[in-house]
Ligand SMILES: Nc1nc2c(ncn2[C@@H]2O[C@H](COP(=O)(O)OP(=O)(O)O[C@H]3O[C@H](CO)[C@@H](O)[C@H](O)[C@@H]3O)[C@@H](O)[C@H]2O)c(=O)[nH]1
């Protein structure tokens with residue numbers, strides 16, 4: 001974190017409950033050379049990884065459905081969102097994380113994954129960077145029903161659906177998670193299931 005156009009950074013903790021919300025005051029030099037004093041609230045909750053699981057033989061993908069409270073209090077009527085399996089890195093590297101999360105959430109034990117993108121989730125407010133993966137799965141990789149970790153109150157429905165149905169859901173606005181949109185479009189652009 002260094003830039004000749006930023007100085008006098010002052011960091012305050014606003015909330016340190018489950019994750020951490022900071023307030024930053026700093027001096028910022030604009031493109032015209034003048035200095036301003038912005039304030040930014042920054043939410044720090046680590047980084048994440050997500051994956052699109054696909055099967056070329058069956059022409060299917062695996063998505064999950066779970067309750068997302070922040071969407072419920074906004075405009076998502078029942079609060080459920082269709083998403084790619086994903087999770088927070090915790091102490092893992094991105095590859096280890098997504099292999100662990102895939103098994104926890106959908107019960108598929110992967111040996112290898114392919115990294116396709118890395119990007120900030122919401123750069124105006126979150127420090128979080130997402131690592132995007134794809135992997136081919138087969139039925140013999142199934143080791144459990146998945147569903148998430150009960151002790152963490154995870155309650156995940158596993159959806160194995162035709163890729164064409166997932167694309168229809170994307171185009172009709174039924175998929176509203178941007179990470180899922182990104183990877184379904186990646187699959188389309190790169191003819192992943194061909
Ligand atoms: N007690 C408590 N638990 C929480 C809270 N917030 C999250 N958790 C717990 O933290 C765990 C997070 O589960 P993960 O599977 O690791 O993460 P995720 O919620 O699926 O997040 C993924 O998607 C997010 C949304 O796009 C991403 O932001 C994130 O990086 C990751 O990819 C869940 O068990 C959830 O219960 C909280 O405020 N309080």
Ligand SMILES: [Mg+2]
Pocket residue numbers: 085086087088101105
């Ligand atoms: Mg998750």
